[in-house]
Amino acid sequence: MNHHRADIYILNGFLGSGKSTMLRHLLQKEKEAGRNVAVLMNELGEKSIDSSVVPSDTTLKELLNGCICCTIKGQLSQQLDDLFNQHTLDAVYIEATGAAHPVEVIEACTHPFIADKLRIKAVTTLVDTKQWIEKKGSIKVKKLMKEQVKYADIVVLNKIDKVSRSEQETANQTIKEINPKAKVLLTTYAHIDLTILFSQKNHSSFLSQTENNTHAEKDLHLHSLTFPLPKQVSRLKFSQWIKEMEANVFRMKGFVRFTSGPEIFLFNYSYGGLTFEKYHQERDVSLVLVIIGEDLDEKKIKKGLQLL
Template identity: 30%
Template sequence: MTPGRGLGGGPGSSDDDAIPVTVLSGSLGAGKTTLVNHLLSNAGERDIAVLVNDVGAVNVDYDLLSSDDLPAVGVAELSNGCICCELRDDLERAVVQLADGKEFDHLVVEPSGISEPGPVARQFINGPAAARYRMDAVVTVLDTPQFLDAFAGEGTPERRGAPTDAAGDETADEAARPLSDLLVEQVEDADVVLLNKADLCDEAALAEAEDLVRALRPGVETVRTEHSAAPLERVLDVDLYEHRDDPDGDTVGADAGSDDQHTHDDHGDHDHDDRHGHGEGHDGHDHAHPDEVYGVTSFVYRERRPFHPERLAAVLRDLPASVVRSKGTLHVAGSDQRLNYSQAGPSVRVEAVGPWVDAMSEADQELYRANRGDGADWHDEWGDRHTELVVIGVDLDETAVRARLDDCLCTDAELEDGTGVDPAEWLPERTDEEEAAVVSLA
């Protein structure tokens, strides 16, 4: 058994036996799942297990990471909840079961984009998981252009708190804080910050972003990345978490402090509980979930009937500003390809990832369905073809967004004669050199 594998850690155990844990943080669409994909694809001899938490009822990131193409030792999912409270027991069970069932060298935990990383990390310090694991680092992935849009020109980024009216009083929606506050929290809790999407910024902008990050978290490691392609030695096995300092200059170790003291996460002279809406600490029942604090809601759009490609492209180019993030699977008329869709702010990507089973030969269909057990989700008319999208936003008008997507669906007449359906104009053909064709609709 190699160091870091199997059981160990906790009181009376050597740290060498404990499995190191990296907790990822970052805003919706910053590139966390892309980073996990990169780590798995370049792991070499290192065996990595992954636990992923998503905002919506459908865990899109889990589906992407659990594919046969990625060499993860194990992938566990926790969906539709906050892993520092609602799903806390589920997290503890999942990480213990992973350690019991498989041998691996490193655990990567990817909370949702509206999670605060501190409470998640502390569960590997003080909870039952501490007997098997040790915290290695919190790695925050920044959408650098978004971060600069929020804080450029400020000496030190500040929380803006609940919205106020013209008189400076908190509005009726006082529980909802701007997502920029969450960005501050995610940087303050970081041991390593990836300045992702660096290719979209010039040198002056990147230098300013680094200054802003270090104003929030002095001495933090920063790495400029494109498509989250960070060198593995900068984010895994860095042993930074337990050697961080608290504001008083004391080294914070695995035995220091407790959940209620928030030892790892108090930066500066502001009160941790007040700024997050955590009434009784993370062990109490008055903890305010991030979705409540930041006013984030989500819904899932499901449909068997295919989209008209031109109408869908027009809608995806002009999503309401309230839609912060959307992702999932698209069924588009005229194409036999399953399409993975991802949107974050103004950036939209559609990637062909292989044919629908329904497009295969009858013999291949039977073999595939027998091996995968997909028969239960087979539609008489459409086979396995379907659309399943998670839409996440702030002040989201679900009815209006659903109506716009419904308007993109093909009519019976369009399906009969194919009028206006020209997938060649919307999705380029795959080539031998490309593993998947990508359409940029930004």
């Protein structure tokens, strides 16, 4: 089954780091390439300020008054689902509020309803270099900025014209310590060579889905893997298997049927907590398991599932 999947680009970065400026460049390039794209924006306020950068002929959905990570994660999944039902899209750009955590954004993109309609191509985090160096902000803000860097595939050190050469080197060094795998780009006005972004990952739409997944995930820092769960499994064994998963799994969720009966359950696992709730079918769902984590061992997970 190899059907069309949209490329997802997540733009992360603390407030004022240059995300909207970068989005403007990206949309311009996509337009030149003739690709069909949509933008999802999420801001904390009542009114969106940034949406003015999105051309009027680009599909735009806005999630206001909440952060993707808490109040509107479900809404983000729903909005993506709506987008895919209404449009055939080559790419979707998600500009997350500066207060969003990348793991949460990725989680919203890998809801079991939509996991097979997209592939996450890159998580890009923009950093205001001066703010990074001066370490301004509360402990909470500094921690979030660090997390945004830690889980990025590409880190853009922006506004380097505001700092000295040696400060640029210091910033580059500290970013590399937090995330040695990321590509680090030094820029002003969020201008990067966009081919770096577009050449991330696979661009291998000719491969079968399973190959596609493994290719796509190779250089992604945060993996998301999707596995089918066609057979009924023992609830006890399934729960034990999830709890024994390695520590680098952040989230797991999906739809499953247990040997105890025909009902479908939606399960959620995060930070050691596991919940099951009966799914009352408003629509057909695929019985799948979605796992989000770092450096996941796909073969080992597959084997564990087969033994259930």
